[in-house]
Amino acid sequence: MGDESSAELRRQLNNILAEARGRVTTSRDLAALEQERIRFLGRNGLLAPLFDAIPSLPMAERREIGTVANSTKQAIAQLLEAQVRLVRADVLGERLTTEREDMTLPPRRIRVGRLHPISQTTREVSRVFATMGFETVEGPEIEWDYYNFEALNIPPGHPAREKWDTLWISNPLGDDPSRPLLGRTHTSPMQVRVMEKRKPPIRVVIPGRCYRYEATDAIRESIFFQYEGLAIDEKLTMADLKGVLYSFAR
Incomplete structure (x- = not known):
């Protein structure tokens, strides 16, 4: 029973990581990426019940599955961080391409000192x-x-x-x-x-x-x-x- 439980947890962790790669790397919106973060890493996310199940494993298997679970969590967090940087760079590039300085606006008044x-x-x-x-x-x-x-x-x-x-x-x-x-x-x-x-x-x-x-x-x-x-x-x-x-x- 213990071997089956650890194997099942490992399989679920691999599936969640594969799903995260597919969903995160295709997201092109910061709000959508925040939803993906909640989906995978949130308090009620997909990883939460798997972490809760680790203490029920035999003592010999807890360390191994715990290491795999933490590696999966870190990998998803890195995916999210990299995709957020990519989306922000795309947004900035689009703004620089489409927005132009309005040269008709009056310049800022330069404050100068006064003579003694x-x-x-x-x-x-x-x-x-x-x-x-x-x-x-x-x-x-x-x-x-x-x-x-x-x-x-x-x-x-x-x-x-x-x-x-x-x-x-x-x-x-x-x-x-x-x-x-x-x-x-x-x-x-x-x-x-x-x-x-x-x-x-x-x-x-x-x-x-x-x-x-x-x-x-x-x-x-x-x-x-x-x-x-x-x-x-x-x-x-x-x-x-x-x-x-x-x-x-x-």
Whole structure:
């Protein structure tokens, strides 16, 4: 009786595997494959009663039939998994073939950042001065002592230097230690640089970040922004300066 029972279980397992191969490999729909999974591997599927019958077999046969049953279950699961991948690939291929990008749709709006209020103000001021013939120039924020002080008639030891709490910077290796570097305390060094490179007439405005060693509080900061202008030409008078300022204010 035991031999007949194990042989019968083996026969049924082989039949179920053959049926699964025929049904699963011909399914071309994900919903249908899900039904096949339930049919063969579900709690009430075709394999369930065969697994339930294994404990009733003689002890010597349980291990062998259990191995066959598990192999059958794994083989059906692999069949289902492979067929699901195949069907999904077919569906994707069909979509790629039949669907086209609608080029009439409006593009997505690209979110961009906004200018900092200081940058906005600087640009607006420069725009106004540009209408009066002034060019905007910018210079280095790390400056030589010569341009920041000496070229502006503020030599070492001059009392005016005491007004600025200067941030001094160690020179790069190999540079001339007699030429001290600093964070510029004002934008005026660019006036010197412009006059070195250009000949009159000159009309420039110079915005920029400046540095001073300040104790930070509600009204003081070690970094601040400055804006200044330079105009050099023949027959310029205070009336020209007043006219520029009035035009800017308007």
